[in-house]
Amino acid sequence: MKIAVGLSGGVDSSVAAALLKSQGHEVVGITMKLWREGRYRGGEKDACFGPGEAEDIARAENLCRALDIPYHVFDCADEYEKVVLDYFRSEYLAGKTPNPCVRCNAFMKFGVLPNLARKSGIDFDKFATGHYARIREENGIFHLLCGADEKKDQSYFLYRLKQPQLANLLFPLGGLHKTEVRELAAKFGLAVKDKPDSQDFYSGDHTELLNTLPRHGNIVDTAGNVLGTHEGFWNYTIGQRKGVGIAAKHPLYVLELNPCRNEVVVGNAEDTLKHELKLADCSWIAGDAPVGEVQVKVRSASKLLPAVFKKTTLQFPDGVSAAARGQSAVLYRENEVLGGGIIAEVR
Numbered sequence: 619m620k621i622a623v624g625l626s627g628g629v630d631s632s633v634a635a636a637l638l639k640s641q642g643h644e645v646v647g648i649t650m651k652l653w654r655e656g657r658y659r660g661g662e663k664d665a666c667f668g669p670g671e672a673e674d675i676a677r678a679e680n681l682c683r684a685l686d687i688p689y690h691v692f693d694c695a696d697e698y699e700k701v702v703l704d705y706f707r708s709e710y711l712a713g714k715t716p717n718p719c720v721r722c723n724a725f726m727k728f729g730v731l732p733n734l735a736r737k738s739g740i741d742f743d744k745f746a747t748g749h750y751a752r753i754r755e756e757n758g759i760f761h762l763l764c765g766a767d768e769k770k771d772q773s774y775f776l777y778r779l780k781q782p783q784l785a786n787l788l789f790p791l792g793g794l795h796k797t798e799v800r801e802l803a804a805k806f807g808l809a810v811k812d813k814p815d816s817q818d819f820y821s822g823d824h825t826e827l828l829n830t831l832p833r834h835g836n837i838v839d840t841a842g843n844v845l846g847t848h849e850g851f852w853n854y855t856i857g858q859r860k861g862v863g864i865a866a867k868h869p870l871y872v873l874e875l876n877p878c879r880n881e882v883v884v885g886n887a888e889d890t891l892k893h894e895l896k897l898a899d900c901s902w903i904a905g906d907a908p909v910g911e912v913q914v915k916v917r918s919a920s921k922l923l924p925a926v927f928k929k930t931t932l933q934f935p936d937g938v939s940a941a942a943r944g945q946s947a948v949l950y951r952e953n954e955v956l957g958g959g960i961i962a963e964v965r
Contacts, residue, residue, distance in 0.1 A: 619643050619644070619743050619744060620643070620644045620646075620741060620742040620743045620744075621638050621643045621644070621645050621646075621742055621743065621744045621745070621746050621788065622645075622646050622647075622648050622732060622735055622740060622742040622744075622745050622746070623635040623638065623645055623646070623647055623648070623745075623746045623747070624648060624649070624650075624727060624731060624732075624745065624746070624747045624748075625647045625648065625649050625678040625681065625682070625689075626649070626666070626674060626678070626748070626816070627649075627673070627674030627675060627676075627677035627678045627681075627810070628674070628677075628748070628810060628813055628815065628816060629748075629799065629800065629803050629808070629810045629811060629812075629813050629815075630748030630749075630750075630791060630799060630815075631678075631747060631748035632677075632678075632681050632748070632803065632808050632810050633748065633790075633791065633799050633802050633803050633806070633808065634746055634747065634748040634790045634791055635647055635681065635682075635685060635687070635746075636681075636685060636802070636803075636806040636808060637790050637791075637802065637806075638746060638788075638790055639685050639687060640806070645685070645687045646687055646688045646689070646690070646735075646740060646742060647678060647681070647682040647687055647688070647689040647690070648689075648690050648691075648692065648731060648732075648735045648740070649674075649675055649678050649689075649690070649691045649692070650691075650692060650694040650698070650726065650727070650730070650731050651671065651675065651691050651692065651693045651694060651695060652666075652667055652671060652694055652695055652698045653667065653668065653669060653671040653672075653695070654695045655669070658822065658826055658827060659822055659826055660820070660821045660822045660826075661820075661821045661822035661823065662821065663817070663818050663820075663821045663822070664814060664815075664816045664817065664818070664821070665816055665817070665818040665819060665820050665821035666719070666722070666816055666818075666819055666820075667698075667819060667820050667821065668820060668821025668822065669821065670821060675691060677809070677810055677813075680809065681808065681809070681810070684807075684808075684809075690735065690738065690740065692731060692734045692735065692738070694726060694730055694731065694734070697726065697730050698722075698726060701721065701722075701725045701726060701730075702718050702721050702722050702725075702726065703718075703827060705718070705721055706718045706824075706827060707827060707828055707829065709944050710824075710828055710852050711828060711830065711852060711877060712877055712944075713851060713874075713875040713876060713877040713943070714942065714943045714944025715855055715856055715942035715943065715944040715945050716944045716945075717775075717944075717945060717946050718819050719775045719819055719918075720774075720775050720777070720778060720946050721778075723775050723776055723778070723779070724776075724778035724779060727747065728745070728747075728779060728783050728787065729783070732745045732786075743786075744786055744787065744788045745786055745787055745788070746787070746788035746789070746790055747787075747789065748789075748790075748791050749765070749772045749775075749776065749789050749791070749792070750765030750766075750767055750770040750771050750772045750773075750789075750791055750792060750794075750796075751763065751764065751765050751771065751772055751773045751776055751789050751792050751955075752764070752765060752766070752789055752792035752793060753784055753787060753788075753789060753792070759781070759904050759905070760781055760784035760785055760903075760904065761903065761904050761954055762776060762777070762779065762784065762903050762904075762954065762955040763792070763953050763954055763955070764950070764953045764954075764955070765789075765791070765792050765793075766792065766793045766794060766795060767794065767795040767796055769796070770795070770796050772918075773948075773955045774915050774917075774918040774946070774948050774955075775918060776955070777901065777903065777946065777948045777949075777955050777957050777958045778901045778957075778958075779903065780901075780903075781903075781904075784903070800812075825850075825852060825853060828852055830850065830852065832849040832850055833849065833850050833880055834847060834848075834849060834880075835847065835848050835849075835850070835851060835879070835880030835881055835882065836848075836879075836880075836881055836882070837862070837863070837864060837881075837882045837883075837884060838881055838882070838883055838884070839883070839884060839885060840873065840883060840885045840889065845864050845866075845870075845884065846863060846864045848863070848882055850880070851875045851876065851877060851880050851881065851882050852875075854872045854875060854882050855872060855942070856872055856873070856874070856875065856890075856940055856941070856942035857871060857872060857890055857939065857940025857942070858871065858872040859871050859872075862882075862884060864884065868886055868887075869886075869887065870884040870885065870886070871884060871885060871886070871887060871889065871890050871940070872884055873885045873889050873890060890939045890940045891937040891938070891939050892934070892937060892938055892939075892941055892964050892965060893933060893934050893935075893937050893938070893965070894931060894932065894933050894934070894963075894964075894965040895916075895931070895932045895934075895938065895941055895947055895961050895963065895964055895965075896930055896931050896932075896961075896962050896963035896965070897930045897931070897932065897947055897958070897959030897960060897961060897962060898930065898959055898960050898962040899959055899960045900930065900957065900958065900959035901957050901958065901959065902956065902957035903955060903956060903957045904956070907927070907929070907957070908927055908949060908951070908956045908957075909927065909928060910926060910927065910928075911924065911925075911926055912924075912925055912926070912927050912932075912949045912950065912951060912956065913925070913949070913950045913951065914932060914934075914938070914947055914948065914949055914950070915947070915948045915950070916938060916940075916941045916942075916945050916946070916947050916948075916961070917945065922950060923936065923938055924936065925938075925949075927949060930959070932947060932949075941961055941964050942961065942964065943961050943962060943963070943964060944960060944961065945960070945961045946958055946959070946960060946961070947959060947960075947961050
């Protein structure tokens with residue numbers, strides 16, 4: 619089988635390529651080039667978007683040379699700016715909490731990149747990545763499942779994938795644990811076997827992407843009493859406790875961001891607990907929207923919470939903490955990702 623592997627320069631995608639090659643497949647490596655020097659400052663964190671991209675591309679190129687497979691880099695910077703960064707900027711400045719990784723996966727990594735590869739004349743049967751997730755086909759319908767490694771599971775970020783995308787995808791690492799992947803990297807003699815995982819979307823301070831100037835505003839409690847000041851509501855996130863900058867008897871949490879008034883509302887821990895979320899822009903993987911009892915994540919690293927879903931509304935009998943407009947709420951049943959949507963209202 620001819621397989622194109624999306625390479626990031628990290629250990630997961632490198633092992634995916636080496637594993638597929640060892641299984642006898644005809645493999646080609648492809649990479650998105652996203653960074654444009656001088657556009658943003660970036661930082662030193664290992665991230666998907668930042669000035670360290672040149673080193674990641676060099677690692678991917680060295681890997682392909684070692685595996686004796688072709689390698690191609692596609693400049694996707696313009697598309698990334700429009701699809702991911704413009705979205706991130708507009709959502710943040712509207713007081714929401716966007717998830718750029720969800721958008722990047724659905725539209726860039728599993729959309730723009732393989733499409734550009736095909737248009738360039740690269741022929742392949744399947745597109746593979748190093749994601750920790752699994753795909754199961756039943757009667758011509760493709761289902762997205764959690765990765766076997768619960769701690770590394772990345773299915774949350776993939777809930778917007780469509781049936782045509784899943785039909786052409788492979789996740790070679792989906793049934794493995796991270797320790798096994800690093801063992802395979804050592805077995806294959808890969809130079810990236812000890813490379814740390816990327817932890818962030820952007821290598822620098824995310825406020826650098828917003829193209830906005832500091833603006834003085836108030837930090838208030840739920841009754842509207844002014845407790846302090848800030849230099850821009852976009853410097854805060856819902857549920858944030860550390861760095862709020864207000865001295866109080868009890869810890870204060872960010873409850874709401876009001877862009878119209880440039881206001882940050884804070885309260886106690888119990889104020890972060892809500893019981894109902896209304897979703898918009900929903901995407902369902904294997905058919906119609908589910909009805910009834912489900913499990914939900916509102917952040918990739920959060921625990922699965924019991925909820926009841928009907929039409930576009932999620933009700934949480936035990937509550938959900940620090941849910942924010944703009945976040946993705948992803949619905950599960952056991953190990954299967956049903957789909958999800960963008961949180962539009964928190965009640």
